[in-house]
Amino acid sequence: MQRTFAKVLNIEQLTSHYFLITLMAPQLARTVQPGQFLHVRTGEQLDPLLRRPFSIHDWHSGEGTMQLLFQVKGKGTQLLSRKQKGEQLDVLGPLGNGFAITKKKGKALLIGGGIGEAPLWGLARTLKEAHWEVTIVLGAAKQTLLARHNDFSQWGETYIATEDGSVGFKGRVTNLLPLVAAEHLDQVYACGPKPLLAALYTWTNSNNLPLQVSLDEVMACGMGVCLGCVQPVGRKEAPVLAKVCTDGPVFSAEEVVWDD
Numbered sequence: 566m567q568r569t570f571a572k573v574l575n576i577e578q579l580t581s582h583y584f585l586i587t588l589m590a591p592q593l594a595r596t597v598q599p600g601q602f603l604h605v606r607t608g609e610q611l612d613p614l615l616r617r618p619f620s621i622h623d624w625h626s627g628e629g630t631m632q633l634l635f636q637v638k639g640k641g642t643q644l645l646s647r648k649q650k651g652e653q654l655d656v657l658g659p660l661g662n663g664f665a666i667t668k669k670k671g672k673a674l675l676i677g678g679g680i681g682e683a684p685l686w687g688l689a690r691t692l693k694e695a696h697w698e699v700t701i702v703l704g705a706a707k708q709t710l711l712a713r714h715n716d717f718s719q720w721g722e723t724y725i726a727t728e729d730g731s732v733g734f735k736g737r738v739t740n741l742l743p744l745v746a747a748e749h750l751d752q753v754y755a756c757g758p759k760p761l762l763a764a765l766y767t768w769t770n771s772n773n774l775p776l777q778v779s780l781d782e783v784m785a786c787g788m789g790v791c792l793g794c795v796q797p798v799g800r801k802e803a804p805v806l807a808k809v810c811t812d813g814p815v816f817s818a819e820e821v822v823w824d825d
């Protein structure tokens with residue numbers, strides 16, 4: 566983990582909600598694992614005081630570049646969306662434990678809800694480069710809450726679900742899954758809102774499939790000090806608290822204590 570001032574090479578607005586920012590950060594790009602994140606100082610002033618975490622969307626160690634895909638939510642992401650080419654961004658990273666690639670080769674299903682597609686891009690690329698067979702399912706309430714759904718197909722067969730039917734299957738990801746998931750899967754990976762991840766765990770558990778989830782909890786320090794992002798894991802009757810920032814953000818779904 567390092568603190569770096571990364572030069573903004575490009576910033577592009579992809580939809581009314583989503584931006585893609587490309588950074589030059591050669592030292593950081595050398596060591597990224599899919600699913601890790603950067604902790605970004607979004608403003609120049611004291612407010613917002615805390616850094617904001619963003620999954621590393623993609624990285625290229627040869628070129629020294631990294632990308633973040635982000636959704637504008639509040640002050641921090643608004644400030645980030647106004648960065649200009651050539652500016653320097655104060656970033657810490659790569660942080661956290663990313664997705665584990667459990668076998669040399671296999672069949673993987675990647676599921677993203679809304680901005681949960683962010684960490685799945687680099688994961689899909691990594692798996693494809695390792696000759697895994699990759700299927701991707703992306704879902705959101707509506708089309709503008711998906712960003713790169715048309716581009717994901719370069720990494721594997723891609724299916725889309727929107728609740729309003731503005732693109733792809735009309736309905737929820739969990740309704741689409743039984744129609745498109747392969748019979749045999751070696752690993753399922755997911756990122757998205759907690760209720761989606763909980764529903765996915767019910768599905769993978771009943772189909773005896775291993776699921777890794779990235780939990781994008783609100784967090785503060787990002788380094789395991791403040792305990793602002795703890796998540797109960799272990800036995801439901803006697804859970805222990807894991808720090809999403811340093812023990813995660815990726816967990817095996819069976820470790821997580823899901824709310825009823």
Ligand SMILES: Cc1cc2nc3c(=O)[nH]c(=O)nc-3n(C[C@H](O)[C@H](O)[C@H](O)COP(=O)(O)OP(=O)(O)OC[C@H]3O[C@@H](n4cnc5c(N)ncnc54)[C@H](O)[C@@H]3O)c2cc1C
Nearest residue numbers: 617618619620635636638639640641642683781782783814
């Ligand atoms: C490990 C990790 C990886 C993440 N990766 C990405 C990513 O790749 N792209 C991306 O757009 N966002 C990502 N997030 C979420 C992102 O960090 C927050 O959206 C961001 O910090 C909001 O900052 P803000 O100042 O704009 O909004 P704030 O003013 O802090 O909050 C605005 C609203 O957003 C809500 N909010 C804040 N943080 C989160 C969160 N983590 N999840 C859901 N709602 C939140 C707040 O409750 C509030 O309602 C990630 C979070 C974590 C922990």
